[in-house]
Amino acid sequence: MTGYSSALAAEHEAPPMRPLGDGDHPNAHMLYKAHSAFKAGDVEALFSAMADDVVWHVPGDNALAGTYRGREEILRNFGMLQAAVDAYWAHPLDYFGSDDHAVLIAEVRARKGDRTLETKEAMTWRVENGKLKECWHMCLEPEKWDAFFVKE
Numbered sequence: 001m002t003g004y005s006s007a008l009a010a011e012h013e014a015p016p017m018r019p020l021g022d023g024d025h026p027n028a029h030m031l032y033k034a035h036s037a038f039k040a041g042d043v044e045a046l047f048s049a050m051a052d053d054v055v056w057h058v059p060g061d062n063a064l065a066g067t068y069r070g071r072e073e074i075l076r077n078f079g080m081l082q083a084a085v086d087a088y089w090a091h092p093l094d095y096f097g098s099d100d101h102a103v104l105i106a107e108v109r110a111r112k113g114d115r116t117l118e119t120k121e122a123m124t125w126r127v128e129n130g131k132l133k134e135c136w137h138m139c140l141e142p143e144k145w146d147a148f149f150v151k152e
Contacts, residue, residue, distance in 0.1 A: 025097030027127050051131040058137045062149035087111045117148040
């Protein structure tokens with residue numbers, strides 16, 4: 001898994017992210033580290049933050065939609081994402097955490113041929129026993145996500 005495409009990063013100026021500090025919840029820091037591992041393609045570090053029985057929900061009427069159970073199915077979903085794009089870029093805007101949850105808000109850009117996607121997403125994670133247990137991926141403009149990741 002390569003995870004992150006710098007091709008789009010070079011094309012777009014990223015808005016600055018609020019730096020995480022000592023006052024941020026530990027679950028926000030955990031999600032930051034997990035997302036950084038995803039962007040770096042470090043599957044081992046990413047999965048070390050996740051529970052063995054992690055669940056990943058992707059809503060919508062698109063090729064990526066579904067519920068993925070366990071690390072192998074999530075890795076399959078990431079592979080589906082990679083196959084569907086020429087370039088993918090997810091720039092974090094903010095991380096939040098509480099005792100039971102961690103949330104990432106990101107700006108997303110993707111390209112496939114001459115088609116592009118620009119939107120924002122939120123990933124809300126349920127945290128259990130110090131691990132990322134269940135994620136609800138939500139695109140803030142689901143019609144754009146569905147149109148870009150159209151079912152074939």
